[in-house]
């Protein structure tokens with residue numbers, strides 16, 4: 614079937630469609646997919662809304678039985694089965710502090726979830742001493758978390774409700790990597806006695822691996838794996854190298870992509886691109902001995918969130934491309950990568966009008982997106998034809 618290829622069609626979508634296009638879109642509507650075709654340099658695609666009515670969905674995990682678990686920043690974990698959002702949230706979820714940018718954040722299945730049912734949830738947690746980023750491990754069975762325990766908690770806490778980070782991955786070494794932001798206080802970012810502005814590496818029981826880069830330093834927190842990361846909102850594994858790729862929110866004009874490596878200082882706020890959102894200069898330095906350069910930075914900022922390498926069969930043209938969601942600039946960015954170099958960048962979904970919170974490679978070979986709103990959606994990105 615031929616797809617629709619006019620920009621007029623796109624700009625008309627909020628008004629009335631010309632009769633001929635309406636007729637064509639009726640034919641295209643074979644399922645719940647939007648009839649709208651989005652064009653891109655290498656592939657045209659449509660969106661399929663899997664579920665909606667989620668409160669600021671933040672992260673999605675794909676269960677082996679084909680269902681999905683989705684966190685809502687408001688504090689719940691929801692189950693979606695065959696496009697049906699279960700009315701009851703997952704039971705025994707941790708109590709997340711939905712305050713500022715905080716709430717229920719990332720959800721990650723153990724690589725052997727099919728055998729052990731173990732998953733990890735990160736969230737903002739509040740007690741009398743303030744707020745922090747925390748990780749619980751639990752077993753998921755029958756719509757509930759079982760044997761849930763806290764395995765990581767960043768210190769110290771503060772009253773600041775910003776920059777919790779929270780993204781997690783488990784690369785080939787089998788350790789859990791969890792990102793913690795600078796908590797809205799840049800002075801914490803280069804203090805190695807502070808858990809803020811870092812990627813931490815722990816065992817899945819919450820212990821400190823002996824091989825962590827700063828374990829022998831008295832002035833450093835032992836779980837630190839990196840330092841100087843302002844607010845990581847995307848982490849994913851490279852499909853070939855297994856390396857941990859991340860992006861972080863920088864200041865105005867300084868969002869970055871980095872590869873996370875042991876003991877590396879990513880510089881914030883000693884070096885950075887961009888300026889403070891107030892307009893003030895943070896530093897005049899963009900590089901310094903002993904601090905890593907980003908692979909890529911965005912000026913103007915896009916407020917990236919969620920990231921995934923495309924590895925599916927539905928879009929052979931996109932194999933190996935890196936997809937990044939954007940909150941503020943409401944788009945999906947496709948980056949072409951050669952080894953560890955960003956070679957090209959294309960903006961997708963600029964007409965969709967949604968903040969994108971998460972971008973994942975689904976087990977079904979297509980990208981899945983979460984939109985960030987009070988009526989958040991789970992969306993699949995499928996070929997146009």
Ligand SMILES: [Ca+2]
Pocket residue numbers: 841869879880881884885905906907
């Ligand atoms: Ca940096």
